[in-house]
Every structure is written in C-alpha cells, then in structure tokens.
Amino acid sequence: GQQLNQSPQSMFIQEGEDVSMNCTSSSIFNTWLWYKQDPGEGPVLLIALYKAGELTSNGRLTAQFGITRKDSFLNISASIPSDVGIYFCAGQFLGEAYKYIFGTGTRLKVLA
Amino acid sequence: DGGITQSPKYLFRKEGQNVTLSCEQNLNHDAMYWYRQDPGQGLRLIYYSQIVNDFQKGDIAEGYSVSREKKESFPLTVTSAQKNPTAFYLCASSSRGTGNSPLHFGNGTRLTVT
Numbered sequence: 001g002q003q004l005n006q007s008p009q010s011m012f013i014q015e016g017e018d019v020s021m022n023c024t025s026s027s028i029f030n031t032w033l034w035y036k037q038d039p040g041e042g043p044v045l046l047i048a049l050y051k052a053g054e055l056t057s058n059g060r061l062t063a064q065f066g067i068t069r070k071d072s073f074l075n076i077s078a079s080i081p082s083d084v085g086i087y088f089c090a091g092q093f094l095g096e097a098y099k100y101i102f103g104t105g106t107r108l109k110v111l112a
Numbered sequence: 113d114g115g116i117t118q119s120p121k122y123l124f125r126k127e128g129q130n131v132t133l134s135c136e137q138n139l140n141h142d143a144m145y146w147y148r149q150d151p152g153q154g155l156r157l158i159y160y161s162q163i164v165n166d167f168q169k170g171d172i173a174e175g176y177s178v179s180r181e182k183k184e185s186f187p188l189t190v191t192s193a194q195k196n197p198t199a200f201y202l203c204a205s206s207s208r209g210t211g212n213s214p215l216h217f218g219n220g221t222r223l224t225v226t
Contacts, residue, residue, distance in 0.1 A: 103154055
C-alpha cells in the first residue's frame with residue numbers, strides 16, 4: 001500500500017529545544033493531518049490543514065500545508081517532557097474522500 | 113464528552129477462533145473506519161463505511177469482516193482466515209468523509225493470537 005515519507009524516523013532532543021519534522025509524497029493531497037500517539041493509545045489529532053500554503057498553530061505546535069500540496073511540516077517549539085511520543089502525518093487524496101494515507105511516524109524523545 | 117470507544121483494550125485468542133472487536137461512537141459521524149497498526153508501518157485500512165448498511169473493503173480486508181447496522185457502531189470480526197492477526201487495531205470516524213473532515217480515533221484494541 002501507499003505510504004508517506006516521514007522524517008526523521010526518530011529524534012532525541014533536550015528539553016526546551018525546537019523540533020521539526022516533515023512528510024512528503026509523490027501524490028497531491030486535499031488535506032494534511034498531524035497526529036500524536038502515546039504508547040498503547042489511539043492517535044490524537046493535533047492540527048488539520050485544508051489549503052495549500054496554510055499555516056496553522058495549536059499552542060506550541062505549528063504545521064504548514066506545502067504549496068505543491070505534496071508536503072507538510074510540523075514544528076514544536078520549546079519542547080517539554082510530555083511531548084514524547086510518536087507523531088505522524090496523514091494525507092487525504094483529492095477526489096477520494098475516504099482514502100487517508102499515513103506516514104510511518106517520528107518517534108520523539110525529550111531529555112530533561 | 114463525545115468520542116469513540118473501543119473495547120476491549122486487550123484481547124487474547126487461540127489460533128483458529130474468530131474474535132469481534134467493538135467500536136462505538138457518539139460523535140454523530142457518518143463514516144467509520146478500521147485500521148491495523150503494526151510496528152514500523154503506517155496505518156493500513158481494513159474496511160470503511162460511509163453510511164448504515166454499507167461498507168467497502170480497504171487495502172487489507174482479507175480475513176476480516178464488518179457490519180454497520182447502526183450509525184454509532186462498526187464492529188470488526190477477525191476471522192480464522194486472517195493469517196497474521198496479532199496487531200493493534202484502531203477504529204476511526206469522520207463526519208462525512210469529504211474534505212475538511214479529519215479522522216478521529218479510538219484508543220485501540222491490542223489483539224494477541226497464540
């Protein structure tokens with residue numbers, strides 16, 4: 001099946017540092033979604049993006065929908081220990097409303 | 113609070129047995145989905161349903177079955193025909209399955225088959 005290219009696969013950062021991760025695809029998407037998943041739990045929606053070029057924030061999180069519609073990035077500013085988890089992106093195809101493609105995730109560890 | 117409830121959280125079964133995973137939502141969402149999550153892989157779609165009494169196969173439907181008799185409920189049966197059923201299963205819903213309707217997930221069921 002199709003998957004998005006998400007990078008980096010994992011990150012170890014110091015508390016207080018900023019974090020950046022991104023997803024790229026060869027396909028054009030209508031929607032980009034960013035989720036956080038804690039171990040053994042379901043993914044929680046962080047940010048949803050619906051327009052090319054859109055920049056949206058949710059607290060310390062900022063995400064952007066790439067101009068080409070084929071990429072998106074997520075930034076976390078001033079990381080804290082509870083930011084630890086797996087972050088993954090999802091793209092929804094233009095014209096295929098029920099089809100979402102998921103990245104393989106970025107595992108974030110924050111060192112206090 | 114509205115949300116998606118999956119039960120049970122953990123499920124253990126012997127090989128050869130069918131098992132049904134429950135998913136209930138009170139978000140009044142039309143569309144519901146079942147995904148499978150394996151380590152190091154993105155979520156893979158098993159089945160989805162846009163409306164009551166209608167559902168479509170996803171990318172990995174073999175060995176699974178679903179029903180959608182009520183808007184709120186979308187149970188998944190893992191049959192004995194599924195060759196590698198041990199996984200983390202996630203149920204999700206969206207308001208219409210159109211643009212501007214992100215997926216919302218339940219907390220998952222971890223199935224272990226021995």
